[in-house]
Amino acid sequence: MAQAVGESMLRVEDPALLTGTARFADDLPVAAGTLYAVVVRSSEAHAEILTLDTAEALAMPGVEAVITGEEVARISDPLLAAVKRPEGYCLAIGRLRYVGEPLAIVVARSRYEAEDAAELVRLETRPLPPLLDPVAAAEEGAAAIHPEVGSNVVHDRRFRYGDPEAVLGAADRVIEMTVDYPRVLPCPIEGYVVVADYRAGDGIYDVLANFQGPYGLHTVMARALRVPGNRLRLRTPPCSGGSFGAKLAIFTNIVMMCLASRVTGKPVKWVEDRLEHLVASGSGPNRVTRLRAAVTGEGVVEALELDQLEDYGAWMRAPMPGPLYRMHGASSGAYRLRHLAIRNRVVLTNKVPASLVRGFGGPQLYFALERLMQRIAVELALDPLEVVRRNLIPAGSFPYRAPAGALYDSGDYQAAVERAVEEGGLAELRRRRVEARAAGRLYGIGFAAVVEPGMSNMGYLSTLLSPEQRARSGPKDGAIASATVEIDATGSVSVTADSVPQGQGHRTVLAQIVGEVLGLPPEDIAVAAEHDTGREAWSVAAGNYSSRFAGATASAAHLAATRLRDRMARLASQKLNAEPEQLVFEGGRIFARGNPDNAAAFYRVAGSLHWSPGSLPEGMPPSLRETAHWSPPELAPPTEADEINTSLTYGFVFDFCGVEIDRSTGRLTIDRYVTMHDAGRLLHPAIAEGQIVGSYVQALGASLYEDYAYGSDGSLLAGTFADYLLPTAPEVRDPLVLHLETPSPFTRLGAKGLGEGNNMSTPVCIANAVADALDLAEVRLPITEDRINAWLSGAEPPRPERPGAAARATPERRARPAALSGRNSYLIAADRAAVWKRLLDPDALAAVIPGCRRFEQQGERRYLAEAVVRVGPIRGAFTARLELCDLEEPESLRILGEAQGALGAARGEGRLLLVEEGAGTRIDYQYDIDLSGKISSVGSRLLEGASGLLIRQFLAGFARQLETAEGPGAAPAGRSPWRRLLARLGLGR
């Protein structure tokens, strides 16, 4: 059976997963008396908190505590980040800055009771205008969402390498473009789980959480909790339901639950649900990049200017602004240009704080770089592939120092490209494009070449500081990986490591590596995936991120196993009377090379140390447990000139694809997708393939389906998986995956990180193909049928003229999709004066507002209404404040209103125009309503129809009331021409 390193042995993780016996964080037992927490979240994007009343919630059965931001500020400290200001706590205090922001924690005996009580936390706010567009938020004079900081731009640094200004200034041709990369979510199957237990006796917070690292965040959590590191014990579960970056941002929730346990004196468990995961767990940051490139007539880029404006949402959470700096040293991508200017700005807006998402900065960078390469080809009338080829770093120049400081370890980009073109059948795709176009069909081909980083330098984020600031704070560099290998008295081997796997198969690969070093079958090696900061080795670099496993943790495990083998060899050399260097470990035996009969059983040699430590060779420690810590010297701190080797390994990915677009539906079909990877030596080809295809599918989501859209009022539109669309099996055709292996000289096994490449290459490769198919200069993600249709279609056939029909405005494409707006008309068989009088009569209104339970006048033309609004089975109690204004008797008036309820909040206005028509009155009405909260994030699809229905119900009731009041003679029910007309319009039922 294939099981050596480099072969695809069956994964040791899979039997438990496939038989349903794997235990995830939520499956693990908790202590008796554990309480359950629910987080109360903001339904408003930006508002000042006027009052936050928890009394009613606290009085509910089973509720033990309701914790607010003010209490949190008393017992904890702010969460530290690399950008020092703004400073924030784990709960909102005073102001709400994004939809989903936690503002209170309800702790009760059960989750059900906690959710019941959470609905009764009363909040009064004063709305503030939300800022959502990063460019507008970054403008001088924009209102700061953190007034104490003074500006929404919280970081701004410029970098230059070579002489970019001179080269750009002297260039024949400067090509410019601006691109947007949207927000995307990581979306693991399993959400967050925290079980926090504050032990007052010894002052220890003992936490079980599906945290993924990096463990630098442990420091942030301990600081916030006001305890030394050894008083925060953090344990992770054995199995993970995936992460893709998500399970870093759990750390603020860990702090929340620790405080909840401290306040209640009992263990507290919190399981994030899917609603809160989508709205509040954190998305990747969106980035606006302006590029300027100095280009020769042959398409060679000589200098590049990148102006990157990245939107981190409402708060900077560690390790932000990582995505802006993780790629910094490699900002020139796979290309050999030497003159580079970079401006990095971080802007804050009223969105969920940005967090880790697989790809972490790569998708944003390459969407800009590779769109630029395609534009260069179009503008110079060159073949895009030829432009890529002319700019690639030449083979033979590795290790290659990129202008911003990355040290590309190995590669042969030309060989990778040529093999992909050959084996991937590019010529055939080109033929299909010719045929399709000849037949009038739409077909395009796209390319992308990216350098994929692995194992981040812990010092990369310090590049955001000036050299002077860095000198003051001391150097940051390297990245320590840790692994422990232990051989017991029976000769069986156990391994633990710091990689906190999230489903990737680390246990399998570690078993292969350690087994191979010690000459044992990998299935005999026990690898534990759980991590416990109270017991296992770890460093601030520990965790599952930046594709660090194959380069870093694998190297540490290899080092630990090798040291133990050397120790075992010295032990065995006594018995076998052979030099330790001559000994071979194979098949559970140790023997001298060339003399396999002179052998000792592995378990006997191991046992001899445990049972007879007195007879060890001189100077050998009485231990077969070895913890190796490994940090590569190539990961130096940033230089005075801001050069930084941001990562240890740099793989190469070259993709191309052919897409066809159907004119009648705008539907895009990927005809073929080819992805070539050089990730150094592959430790386990099947796992590598799984990572590549998985990354590809995730990128397909970002390219075509996923839209983390905010309405202009800052409400989140995609609050469920019915609206946040992940690709599923029917949407995905497997890509053709090709490999080249140029081993890394910097890792012990020659392997490089490879888990994120297609997140970086695929969105832009598809975008380039679409640009080619439709001849577009600008492509926005996600590329939906609707967008394609808009790009494709010309003027629309007009609405037919209908003599006699009530005038209706053409519904316009709204700039504000969260908002409801509409206009319509309603006919009432009563004269205008009567209608006007009724409209101003509170009793009459109360009788016809659907579901009205209470209606009170609260001043001149001001009313308070409580109503249970029903749309089919959906029911929500709302409290509304209404005001009638701009009264022009008997013609027009305006209604201003706001409503709040468990389903969300609404603010809006309506305008009514009363027009005499025959013996009756036509009410022309139009309305604009902003909705936030649950109703807008889970039901946006139905809202428009539902609001129309409610308004019709109201007007029908109103008309009925008036017509009855006017007497049967005025409008015989069911007979009048009005009724018939209403019925024809589908209004009067």
Next chain:
Amino acid sequence: MKPPAFDYCRPDDLEEVLELLARHGEEASLLAGGQSLVAMLNLRLTRPRVLIDISRLEPLRRLERRGGALEVGAGVTQAALAESLRDSEDSPLLKLALPWVGHYQTRSRGTICGSLAHADPSAELPLCLAALGGSLRLGSARGERELSAEDFQLGPLTTARAPDEMILAARFPLPRPGQGVAFREIARRHGDFAIVALAAIAEGEEIRLAVAGVADRPAVRGWHHEEATLEEALNAFAWDLEGYDDMHASARYRRDLVRRLGRSVIEEARACRS
């Protein structure tokens, strides 16, 4: 995502269901397949005091030809209907549309009548019932009545079912000789809510076209087929639906689909007239 507390009843016979409905009215919800209801419960969008589980009531699982229609009992799942139609000609339109209803997994629990009762404006089954001019049999302790599809569905998630009533069965008219049908749907992904779904029925030179996903309920229009005026007719229909933008599609895109796919489903339905 935990529902508020409710009582759960699983009556043994239909009389008891109707009795419970009479007693609890608006405060009760019927649970058949639960594919929409349970999600709404967990989202706390709906808060019935009483849940009446009818999923195990044998008499509601009847599926039979009766009085010129295929009568589908309230307990018949989408999967069961699809299975029964596999080798039958009782409803060529449903046969085309059923694979588009949710997903394989949801169809094994979701019921035909549950989808009709839920009245989602994008749903395929209300579209088919409206296109075929079908009806529903409603029952209550007060008696029974039959409503046409048009009179039944009033708006998004809103029907003419009284609080003490339940759907006993849906009646899908059997195909007439010479009829041709076609179905087409555009959704973001397979199984998603339709951006636009269309059903066409051609009989002689008469055309009926039904559209879901655009107006707040399925819309049906019939006309006498004339190639010269088809484009104009489709454009008028597309505009009259008064569709709107949502995050997945603009009103313009929906109108474009009605115009373009309307033509192709009509052509397809005409081509398969027997």
